[in-house]
Amino acid sequence: MGEVRKLHKKLRQIENLEIKPFLTPEENVKISKKEELRVRLAELLLQLSAPQQTQGIVGDDKEKMKRQARDGLDRVLSQTPATKVPKGATQEVTRQAETPGDKTHSPAGTQPATEGPEEDTQFKTLKATWEKSGFRLRSLEGHSDIITCVIAVDNLVVSGSRDTTVKVWHVPTATEQRNLGGHSGGVTCLFAPPTEYCRRLARFLSLSDTERFVLSGSEDCYVKIWVLSTGCCVKSIYTFNAVSALTFIPEGEGHIVTGSDGGKVEVWSWESMERCQSVKEHEDSVTTLQCQGPLLFSGSADGAVSVWEVFCSDPSPLQHLHHWSSSVTGCGSQRDSAFGRLALSPRGDRVFLADGKASLKILNWRTGCVSRLANHSNIAGVTDCVSQTTGILIASCFDLATGDSTLNLFSLPQCKYLVSLTCQESPRILCFAMWLTASGGHRWVTGGRALMVWEQLPSNSKKRGDVTVRRDSHLDAPPVESDRDTEDGEESDDDSEEDYMTQDAPGTEGEHSSSWLRCILQ
Structure with a gap:
């Protein structure tokens, strides 16, 4: 799953680049690789979930790639053990204030553990x-x-x-x-x-x-x-x-x-x-x-x-x-x-x-x-x-x-x-x-x-x-x-991969x- 996570990170960084108002030539080159990275991600997900189904993935078939990526994600998720839930959040000492609104007894203010038939x-x-x-x-x-x-x-x-x-x-x-x-x-x-x-x-x-x-x-x-x-x-x-x-x-x-x-x-x-x-x-x-x-x-x-x-x-x-x-x-x-x-x-x-x-x-x-x-x-x-x-x-x-x-x-x-x-x-x-x-x-x-x-x-x-x-x-x-x-x-x-974001852009x-x-x- 290491390469999958790396591809996720690169795609996330490319999306952030696309929001920038100004792009350098190098950043434009990185953005041009987006579809290539998505195709590679779909291939990896299918390999992880069902190796025999990796045949026939082509880069220009965008809808097929999307569908296979979704199917691959579902298969991987269904075969992956549940993530361990971290311990409770660190609490900071602050002054408490009373306001109207939802009053719950769960630590993060989520829904009660049980629901009545009406709810x-x-x-x-x-x-x-x-x-x-x-x-x-x-x-x-x-x-x-x-x-x-x-x-x-x-x-x-x-x-x-x-x-x-x-x-x-x-x-x-x-x-x-x-x-x-x-x-x-x-x-x-x-x-x-x-x-x-x-x-x-x-x-x-x-x-x-x-x-x-x-x-x-x-x-x-x-x-x-x-x-x-x-x-x-x-x-x-x-x-x-x-x-x-x-x-x-x-x-x-x-x-x-x-x-x-x-x-x-x-x-x-x-x-x-x-x-x-x-x-x-x-x-x-x-x-x-x-x-x-x-x-x-x-x-x-x-x-x-x-x-x-x-x-x-x-x-x-x-x-x-x-x-x-x-x-x-x-x-x-x-x-x-x-x-x-x-x-x-x-x-x-x-x-x-x-x-x-x-x-x-x-x-x-x-x-x-x-x-x-x-x-x-x-x-x-x-x-x-x-x-x-x-x-x-x-x-x-x-x-x-x-x-x-x-x-x-x-x-x-x-x-x-x-x-x-x-x-x-x-x-x-x-x-x-x-x-x-x-x-x-x-x-x-x-x-x-x-x-x-x-x-x-x-x-x-x-x-x-x-x-x-x-x-x-x-x-x-x-x-x-x-x-x-x-x-x-x-x-x-x-960390060993190329960082797709420009950390220190020159000038204003x-x-x-x-x-x-x-x-x-x-």
Whole structure:
């Protein structure tokens, strides 16, 4: 299995290279070897599982290679002994805080050991419903570079891209409605303030009470506030640092919170637009900021997670509660950490973490206990995004061996696997947004190299969906307690091989590239 792990690592590194905004001739040569490496991986997997079936694999038969790679992976997994579960996570001494949400007694805040018949019936019904679901896919074309962030506002989708633009799309017609050009650097993050706070700003600007606003953060160190109906920029906030994450605190007068590529968390008054707090909490880029009630969660490219309590009546609205380093979360601390990223989604005592590996981490932010939820059947998976909607946890997964992109669905709060949704030739998903339509159907938007709308078809629809619904039995296992994710160790024996990543790019271009990779994978 040593060469298989080495091929996994090289393919992972090539995928990271492809996200970089600038490539050297040597890096382009390495990328050109991707399909060759995938074919070799398929051959090895078949040799390990059934040597007699290795005949007839050809490099130009892409679909056959993908199918045989999947079959080979299944055979290897079925013949491989189960991985030993590490001991419990090291706990750090921190002040405990009481908040509403899920109250569980398991160490990492996972589901109870037993379920009643009612819960089991509800899960089976939900699973059966999703197994029969259909989705129509539509492409939104207009960006000239990677889409780094997406949000939904009513029937509109707002997307930000490395091409420095913010675009507004009308979803029912899949057309571009506005092109918001004003940033001089790539757009890294977006947020739509709640209606109440939009109304306050609209009155101050003598606009309609129904006006909506959108915030955008960029590598040019600016946060811009846009009028959604006209595309006009009504306010620019210079932050002195490249903005890598953005959110809004809907408490009191309201506050904008930004994260920088240098690890700062800063708070800005919604009324005065003045900075009222700045804390250098993280050692690396702040890649994600998420609010949950009176709490704020920040995640960094180094794998650390911080928890803050919000006191909007104080001059400094954020009070620090916990800081869990990468040694606790199991995220980050990899040799190619310059390309590290962390996305998070909080729920009660739990924080779901995606750090570019095959599994989701579940951190109990009170205790520091961590469990691992399988999001791919082997170490060739990459998890970039995680989010929640109406009792469903959704995580993206990109298969390095086949190039397929998948959305995996889990029921909440149990974290039990439901189904996987995939589309042939779908590119890697780097960001997504989701919401429910007036009829209760799901509508999602995914971004990366392509911007796609996923619209759920009615249950009685006779239209054929564009998405394949399947189940991967390897994901049925419940979360397991873990101190450190063993995925890093499974790939760490490749030191003698050529490193496909450029570690020390000369000049400012290398700094720009690594900053981008930290900023865009939120």
